[in-house]
Each structure stands twice: as structure tokens, then as C-alpha cells.
Amino acid sequence: MANRTDPAAKNIKGTNPQNLIEKILRNKIYQNTYWKEQCFGLTAETLVDKAMELDHLGGTHGGNRRPTPFMCLVTKMLQIQPEKDIVVEFIKNEDYKYVRVLGAFYLRLTGTDIDVYRYLEPLYNDYRKLRRQLADGTFALTHMDEVIDELLTKDYSCDIALPRMKKRWTIESIGALEPRKSALEDDFEEEEEKDEDDHVMADIEDADNDKAHHRGRSPARERDRGRDSHRYRDRDYDREYDRDYDRDRGRGRDRDRDRERDRDRYRLRDEKDYGRDRDRDRDREGRERDRRDRDRVRRRSHSRSRSRSRDRKDRDGEERRKRHRGSASPRKHGDGVEDGTRDDVKKKEKKEKKEKKEKKDDGTDHPDPEIAEANRLRASLGLKPLRM
Structure with missing residues (x-):
């Protein structure tokens, strides 16, 4: 019962006044706490007190699109349908600006085209500030004349589709409305x-x-004036010619200076590029020279190690042949001679074993020729061999 329209209310635009607000928005208004607590049982007289308490206007806000108190009061006015005189008094109220906006919005929804233009156009001269709640819940600053212009020119306001309205010039053409007169x-x-x-x-x-x-003119004065004018004209022409000549010469000088500057810039750039290329070539040649030197040293050390190993093999072979020849040839002398030869052979064998052991300890017989060469150098200097 609290959400029904007054039985004495008249249809507007051929329908129930509350149908001017979409059904989804009406249901949200009916479920709002402000509607249930503050709008219950309001009449046209008590509605003024609630309108005076308004401090902002707007449609819906927040994630679930909650209606504002302004929209709840608009719905209540559509439900009780106050008389036209009360609505006009709302619009003419200069003390409370939100009461004026409430009356203008309701008249835009329910009034005729002539009444809308007649009562809302004078509000263009009201420039007071208004607070408007946006869809995200924040507040923005607007003015009274901006809200009135939105009601007269736009199709939507405060999340409500406004009824269609004829253009002003159409109403003026039929003589139902006088041409608008600006306050200025x-x-x-x-x-x-x-x-x-x-x-x-x-x-x-x-x-x-x-x-x-x-x-004040005379023939003589006109003649003198004409002569002077020709003289001044010739002088001005010469002065302009000299100025143009100097300007062209200065332009040519600036052009030559720019060319020289560009030429110097290109020369410096070429020299930098040439120096960079020359340094790059020098670095490349140095790297190649170092690589060739390393290869030469490696080949020389390898050849030396091969020659030494060959000499060592030849020397060992000769000693082995001598030893075999000396041990195989029988001595035709006494036992003393045979014992002497045996002692000599044993001494030689001990000496050879000792030399082999020293060679092994020196590390000169290492399979890597470079390490063997390094061990020989270390042995000549009295240092310990490399163990690798």
C-alpha cells in the first residue's frame, strides 16, 4: 500500500506517473532505507521539509546502484502528485536551491512543453553551485544553469529517461510561445x-x-607637395633597396657559414670513423701477430722435444748394444779379469739406473713436450719439477 500511486492522481503521458521511472530503479527505491523511513506517509505540505534537508542531487551510485534521497523524493512526488501551484512555488523558491532543482525536475517529467519552457528558462540566470553525486559515489561540483540546460536539451538526467519534448522554434512558429528574451x-x-x-x-x-x-589647398602648395612626395618616394625606394640588399647579403653570408659548419661536421665525422677503423685494424693485426707467435713457439718446443727424445732413444740403444756386446763376448783371461768386467758392468748398470731415476724425478720425460721443456728449464735453475 505504501508504494501505490494516489487514487486521485491523473495519468501522465497516458500512463501511471510512477511508470516514468524504470521498473528496476523503482524496485531499488522501494527497497531503500531512506524511502521506508523518511518518505512514508509524506504529503504535499510535509514534503517541503524533507526537500529543505537535501544537500546534493543525483540518480544512483555505488556498486549495487543505490538511489539518492533526491531520487526518492522525486518518486514520492510522482506518487502523491502535488498541485501545479505547489510545484511552481518550488521552482520560484530562491532560498533553498535544492528545493528549486526538485521542482524543476518534477515539472520536466510531468509538465507540458509550454510550461517547461516558460518556468525553466528563467532559471538560466541562476548560477549557484550544486553538489552532484556521481555513479562511483564521489561528488562533483555543478551549477544551477548547467542542470537546467541538461533538462532542456538532453534525453537523460539522473539515470532517468526524460520524456520527449518539442523544439522551441516549433512552438514559437504556431504562436503558443513568445520568443525568448535574454536578461542581457x-x-x-x-x-x-x-x-x-x-x-x-x-x-x-x-x-x-x-x-x-x-x-587650405593652393596650386603652388599642391605643386610643392607633389615634388616633395616624389623626392620622399625616391628616398624611401633607395632606402628599401639598400635594406633588401643588406638582408640578402646577410642571408648569403649565413648560408655560407652554415655550409662551412656542415662541411666541418662531416670532416670530423669522417676522421672519427677513419680513426675508429684504423684502431680496429691495428687491434686485429696485433691479435693475429700474437696468435702466430704462440703457434711458432708451440711448434719449436714440440720439435725440440721430439729431437731430444730421438737423441735419448739413440743413446739408450747404443748403450744397450755395447752392454750386450760386452756381456756376450767371453773373456779368455783369468777369473780376475772376468770379475773386473762384471764389476764394471754392474757399475754401469747402477749408473744408468741412477740417471734414469734422476730423469724421472726431474720430470723431463713427461709425455707433454711443453711440460718437459719447462721441467728442463726448472732443473737448470735448481727448481722443483712440475707434477702434472
């Missing part, structure tokens, strides 16, 4: 009258000056 029109007329007076006075002064000029 009187000031414009005064400014136009002042401009016309200034033009008239200027024309009168010009006419007086022309008369005095023609009255």
Missing part, C-alpha cells in the same frame, strides 16, 4: 546605441577635417 538583452541594446553614437560623431569629425583640408 538590455545591456546589449545600450552597447549598440553607444556604438552608433560613436560612429556618427566620427563621421562628423571626418567631414569637418575634409572641408578644412580642401579649403
Whole structure:
């Protein structure tokens, strides 16, 4: 029962007044706490007190699109349908600006086209500030004349589709509405009258000056004036010619200076590139020279190690042949001689074993020729061999 329209209310635009608000928005308004607590049982007289408590306007806000108190009061006015005189008093109220906005919004929904233009257009002269709650819940600053312009020119306002309305020039063409008169029109007329007076006075002064000029002329003076004008004209022409010549010469000088600067810049760039290429070539040649030196040292050390190993093999082979020859040939002397030869052979074998052991300890017989060469150098210097 609290959400039903007043039985005495009349249909607007051929339908129930509350149907001017979409059904989804109406259901959200009916479920709102402000509607249930503050709008229950309101009449046209008590509605004014609630309208005076408004501090912002707007449609819906937040994630679930909750309606604002302004929209709840608009729905309540559609439900109880106050008289036209009360709505006009809302619009003419100058003390409470949100009461004026509430009445203008309701008249835009329910009034005729002529009433809307007649009562809302004078509000263009109201420039007071208003707070408007946006869809994300934040507040923005607007003005009364901006809200009125939105109601008269736009199709949507405060999340509500406004009823269609005829254009003003159409209503003026049928004579139902007088042409709109701006509040600044009187000031414009005064400014136009002042401009016309200034033009008239200027024309009168010009006419007086022309008369005095023609009255003061004589043939001799005209002749002298013509001669002087030719002389001044020739002098001005010479001066302009000299100025143009100097300007062209200065431009040519600047052009030559720019060319020299570009030439120097390109020369420096080429020298930098040449120096960079030369350094790169020098680095490449140095790397190749180092690689060739390393290869030469490696081949030389390898050849030396091969020659030494070959010499060692030849020496060992000769000693082995001598030893075999000495041990195989029988001595035809006494036992003393045979014992002497045996002692000599044993001494030689011990000496050879000792030399082999020393060679093994020196590390000169290492399979890597480079390490063997390094061990020989270390042995000659009295250092310990490399163990690798």
C-alpha cells in the first residue's frame, strides 16, 4: 500500500506517473532505507521539509546502484502528485536551491512543453553551485544553469529517461510561445546605441577635417607637395633597396657559414670513423701477430722435444748394444779379469739406473713436450719439477 500511486492522481503521458521511472530503479527505491523511513506517509505540505534537508542531487551510485534521497523524493512526488501551484512555488523558491532543482525536475517529467519552457528558462540566470553525486559515489561540483540546460536539451538526467519534448522554434512558429528574451538583452541594446553614437560623431569629425583640408589647398602648395612626395618616394625606394640588399647579403653570408659548419661536421665525422677503423685494424693485426707467435713457439718446443727424445732413444740403444756386446763376448783371461768386467758392468748398470731415476724425478720425460721443456728449464735453475 505504501508504494501505490494516489487514487486521485491523473495519468501522465497516458500512463501511471510512477511508470516514468524504470521498473528496476523503482524496485531499488522501494527497497531503500531512506524511502521506508523518511518518505512514508509524506504529503504535499510535509514534503517541503524533507526537500529543505537535501544537500546534493543525483540518480544512483555505488556498486549495487543505490538511489539518492533526491531520487526518492522525486518518486514520492510522482506518487502523491502535488498541485501545479505547489510545484511552481518550488521552482520560484530562491532560498533553498535544492528545493528549486526538485521542482524543476518534477515539472520536466510531468509538465507540458509550454510550461517547461516558460518556468525553466528563467532559471538560466541562476548560477549557484550544486553538489552532484556521481555513479562511483564521489561528488562533483555543478551549477544551477548547467542542470537546467541538461533538462532542456538532453534525453537523460539522473539515470532517468526524460520524456520527449518539442523544439522551441516549433512552438514559437504556431504562436503558443513568445520568443525568448535574454536578461542581457538590455545591456546589449545600450552597447549598440553607444556604438552608433560613436560612429556618427566620427563621421562628423571626418567631414569637418575634409572641408578644412580642401579649403587650405593652393596650386603652388599642391605643386610643392607633389615634388616633395616624389623626392620622399625616391628616398624611401633607395632606402628599401639598400635594406633588401643588406638582408640578402646577410642571408648569403649565413648560408655560407652554415655550409662551412656542415662541411666541418662531416670532416670530423669522417676522421672519427677513419680513426675508429684504423684502431680496429691495428687491434686485429696485433691479435693475429700474437696468435702466430704462440703457434711458432708451440711448434719449436714440440720439435725440440721430439729431437731430444730421438737423441735419448739413440743413446739408450747404443748403450744397450755395447752392454750386450760386452756381456756376450767371453773373456779368455783369468777369473780376475772376468770379475773386473762384471764389476764394471754392474757399475754401469747402477749408473744408468741412477740417471734414469734422476730423469724421472726431474720430470723431463713427461709425455707433454711443453711440460718437459719447462721441467728442463726448472732443473737448470735448481727448481722443483712440475707434477702434472
